[in-house]
Amino acid sequence: MSALNLSFRMRKKKVNRSLGGNILMFLFLAVTGAFMALPLVYAINAAFKPLDEIFLFPPTLFVRNPTLDNFVDLTALLGNSWVPFSRYIFNTVFITGMGVVGHVLFASAAAYPLAKMNFPGKNILFTTVVLALMFAPQVTAIPNYMIMSWIGLIDTYWAVIIPAFAFPLGLYLMKQFMEQIPDALIEAAKIDGASEYRIFWQVVMPNVKPAWLTLMILLFQILWGTEGNGFIYSEELKTLHFATNQIIQGGIARAGVGAAVALILMSVPITLFVFSQSRIIETMATSGMKD
Template sequence: MVFKTKKRRIIKKKLNRSLPVTIMLFMLLAIFGVFMAIPLVYAINNAFKPLDELFIFPPRFFVRNPTLDNFFDLVAVMGDSWVPLSRYFANTIIITLLGTVGHIILASMAAYPLAKYKFPGSKMIFSIVVLSLMFSPHVTAIPNYMVMSLLGWIDTHASLIIPALAFPLGLFIMKQFMEQLPDSMLEAAKIDGASEYRIFWTIVMPNVRPAWLTLLILQFPVLWGTNGGDFVYSEELKTLNYALEQITLGGIARAGVGAAVALILMIVPITLFIVSQSKVIQTMSTSGMKD
């Protein structure tokens, strides 16, 4: 009887939203979606515009005569550089992958004892983490540089990877998700003889998948778009973003190349976001757990 009553309440709650209201909500979301997609569509069109269309006034939103000359010019410009384009790509991929994966693992391992164990100083440590969210990266830039200099990591990839591992928002998100895991499930695993490491990797991490996928979405674009100009000085260690920024400084003649550069820098994070977002939503809808 209780189940039937709850079921009737749910049905009545669903019927409270009328069809006109649903249509209005759908139209409102569609308008916001189109509004947010306009910059992306405009950037894609600019990348395939010839120079005469890039400088036409009033500017055209859609390309009339699409061309690949901007990308060919980009390859030609990078071909004249003494550091090949593949080296910039490799540097960016190394920094992005190591920084992102390392941050997810480190934040998860640090958040697990804070979420599931009570030890002296745990609240103070978490309070420090929360307070550190108040500081902008520009505020901590000088202390980061001093630390990297004392460690001898200036002009190395470590100066970009190591600070990314200590992103405080990651620890905060992981701790909040791990606190939702039922303690009874972890205690049952301990009774069955599972070690702490096995519990962490086979039980905790799969169940907090929305959290580390969210960190992937947040951290990957930051590292992908870094130029490392403050920490890396050697040209062979520079990132793709730095190299492409130098190309766009060539003036009006390289406006088409600059549009191609903007598309290249945008396409990878956006593709990752689209793929990861669907998985995050799917996992969140099926991962509710209670004691």
């Protein structure tokens, strides 16, 4: 009987769409995808445009006379910087890496008891997390600065990294995913003698891989573009985004350099997303679990 019911459900869920419907759906997706790709196409072409094409009106989407002068000028400007360009790269990679890894660990460790344990104040804590999603980063900037100043971390990497640990969206996302794990699976692990730490690392975390992979991408994009303004003052601790913005502010003569900078800054998050997109979709498609 169960096999017949399963076969009936599969036939019931089968989508009955004509060839014309498939063609219309394909055309709609193609037009939508092309429209969404326009900013990326323009940014790539603008990085290779000479100055006369950048200020051309009406602007053109594709470059007519491609050149590498923008990247050559960018290299020359960075070579004359007081702080080596490699230092800016290291600062950005260190802040981004530590912030992403630390937040995933803290958010996962905090979400596990909220999702699978009962204790006094649980609902109040989760309500506080949900309310924290409503506050923009500009609202929490002053409290973050005051806290970092009280503990003496202003003008250090940690003034940017530690606030990233408390990113509320990550905790909310991890908690929602962990609630989908069957309680029977955790109970079976406890019967086998597994400790809470072993259950967390070997049972819970592998089953919420879509959540922390998605969270890593979201937080990477945020931290990769941070400047650390208000928290970091020393030039040798500044990020890559701050250094490139200083170059862009040199005037309209550096518009070409600014286009090259924009392409470089956006290429890293896009590359990360392209390589991890298939993995996220695969894990989301195979992560559904029921009692």
